Amino acid sequence: DQQVKQNSPSLSVQEGRISILNCDYTNSMFDYFLWYKKYxxxxxxxxxxxxxxKDKNEDGRFTVFLNKSAKHLSLHIVPSQPGDSAVYFCAAALELNTPLVFGKGTRLSVIA
Amino acid sequence: EPEVTQTPSHQVTQMGQEVILRCVPISNHLYFYWYRQILGQKVEFLVSFYNNEISEKSEIFDDQFSVERPDGSNFTLKIRSTKLEDSAMYFCASTRQATDTQYFGPGTRLTVL
Structure with missing residues (x-):
């Protein structure tokens, strides 16, 4: 039962370039989508x-895009920095205080 | 900045033993959660707790598991009789109100031998 999927287990990006992490979901009842970083x-x-x-939310170098019709979201990191190297988890929830459903994560490596 | 803390960081136990994992949520938070991550797998929800009772639990959270908020600061997860497949990282999370995001602790690595 994979309600939230991150199909790329890993991603390598050069420092200063854009990192794009993708996530797909199957449950159209999800109302909130979150990105977590894990060291x-x-x-x-x-x-x-x-x-x-919403279809876009921005916070500094991080922007999340949501395409509800495609049940797809992405996280953009611009510019990527070596300190961004971590595992990034996409998560979805029916409401903010309800159980989070996580994807398997994507390991981002930012190369200096 | 306030943080969720968890103790111990690593717990090793024999199969069949009881373990208690401890969490101190952020002090003004009202909703509490336990998640686990088996090595190589995704983070999975176990249970949520609000107003001194379980509000939701997953099918993983069977009769071997229980949660308690014994005082105003601690939130515990007890596994009564551990099995090998209980080996995982256990994460506690908390949130202040229904419209806030969940903040996670650093986790306890449970190893069942």
């Missing part, structure tokens, strides 16, 4: 979220 031996750290009424 080894740490818990997931919240990055950015978007509700289903």
């Amino acid at each position: 080894p031996a740490e818990g997931p750290t919240f990055l950015i979220s978007i509700s289903s009424i």
Whole structure:
């Protein structure tokens, strides 16, 4: 049962370029979508979220795009920095305080 | 900045033993959660807790699991009789109100031998 899918297990990007991480979901009832970043031996750290009424949310270098008709969201990081190297998890929820459904994660490596 | 903390960072136990994983949520938060991540797999929801009772639980959260908020600061997950397949990272999360995002602790690595 993969309600949230991140089809790329890994991604390598050069420092200064754009990183694009993708996520697909199957449950049209999801109302909130979130991106978390995780370093080894740490818990997931919240990055950015978007509700289903929006198609874009921006916070500094991070922008999340939501395409509801395609059930697809993406995280753009511009410019990418070596400190961005981590595992990025896409998560979805019916409401913000309800259980998060996570994807398997994408390991981003930003090469200096 | 306030953080969710968890203890211990690593717990090793024998199969069949009881373990208690401890979490201290952010102090003014009201909603509490446990998730787990088996090595190589996705983070999975276990249980949510609000107003001193379970509000939602997954099918993973069977009779071997229980949660408690024994005082105003701690939130615990107990596994009564551990199995090998309970080996995982266990993450606690909390949120202040229904419209906030969930903030995660650093996790406890549980190893069942």
